[in-house]
Amino acid sequence: MLSEQATPVVRATLPVVGAALGEIAERFYAGMFAARPELLRDLFNRGNQANGDQRRALAGSVAAFAGALLKNPDTRPDAMLARIAHKHASLGVTSEQYKVVHEHLFAAIVDVLGDAVTPDVAQAWDEVYWLMANALIALEAGLYEEIGVAEGEVRRPMEIVERRQETADTTSFVLRPADGRPAGPFRPGQYVSVRVELPDGARQIRQYSLSAAPGRPQWRITVKRIEGDPAGEVSTWLHEHARVGDTIEVSAPFGDLVLPEGEGPLLLASAGIGSTPMLAMLDHLATTGSHRPVTVVHADRSPADHAHREELHRLVDALPNGSLHLWYEEPGAASARPGRADVTTLDLPPGVTAYLCGPLPFMRQVRGDLLAGGVAAAAVHYEVFGPDLWLGAES
Structure with a gap:
């Protein structure tokens, strides 16, 4: 929970910070990618950066988390955090990357809000950030431990063993581990991240739901071709280049939208x-x-x-x-x-x-x-x- 010192400061400044979060997020990503271009090339979705979705999602998540801390100080918004943690784990996000985000996010906050960021305001929002970041780090560590991998080491090579055109713009791919072992279990409703190397050398990642039941030695994903560059650069690459016998990098399954136990409707x-x-x-x-x-x-x-x-x-x-x-x-x-x-x-x-x-x-x-x-x-x-x-x- 927020400290007694930080709570009134966050409550008083949330309207101002919240209103500026869109601009803060834009400057944050620009500054971070200028300093660390490999993050945009090999981790962040270039399509979501180009259309602004990632900036809006970051702003929304920070504002929602801060608001939840104020509204329910004794509880944590675990549903929101779990969804983000699963997305991060599927990308192979590491705890060290939260320090990079912190550095550039707070530089952007100061850049946008200027003198309004007093020492008390900076300390209060620093507390908000690390409460959220440390909660996500812990959740992601648990996900990595659950599947038995080191932090961030979620991908393995998988071979395409079947390709089927489902509609004019949708293709399914059946995958098996390149080492010949069974693909492994997952919970119905989960997704995997697929990473491919594009012509410019970038290794972009996209997430696709597993579209057939678990319990089989192989997995299936179904990919709709998205128009536009960079929005559709991975789906287009898969449609145009991925063939039976090819190998692609695929993450372990993640996602919290899963079929519940029981017999309820x-x-x-x-x-x-x-x-x-x-x-x-x-x-x-x-x-x-x-x-x-x-x-x-x-x-x-x-x-x-x-x-x-x-x-x-x-x-x-x-x-x-x-x-x-x-x-x-x-x-x-x-x-x-x-x-x-x-x-x-x-x-x-x-x-x-x-x-x-x-x-x-x-x-x-x-x-x-x-x-x-x-x-x-x-x-x-x-x-x-x-x-x-x-x-x-x-x-």
């Missing part, structure tokens, strides 16, 4: 490529012979754009208490409704736990409709591909 709601973690969950439920009530919602542009469409039908059909509800923006598709997904039309069972994955507007709409319909906020969970711009939402 589930709602799995996705849009577009957000279906991939749901496929792993459904595959696991079908493979284990689950009788849980499972309501599956998926929205897409058209049947032709819906990756793994036939597989989704097959998996839901294999569940004795499963039901599938499809919406396609393109009208006229059989067994689907036109337009955008509307969960208010569904008769959801009491006590349902909801899992959402897809574009942020889709998840905001579905979450809002679920809460309005009486689903508890704590029962609605989500996964964001890329920086989490929704840190204020309960999960």
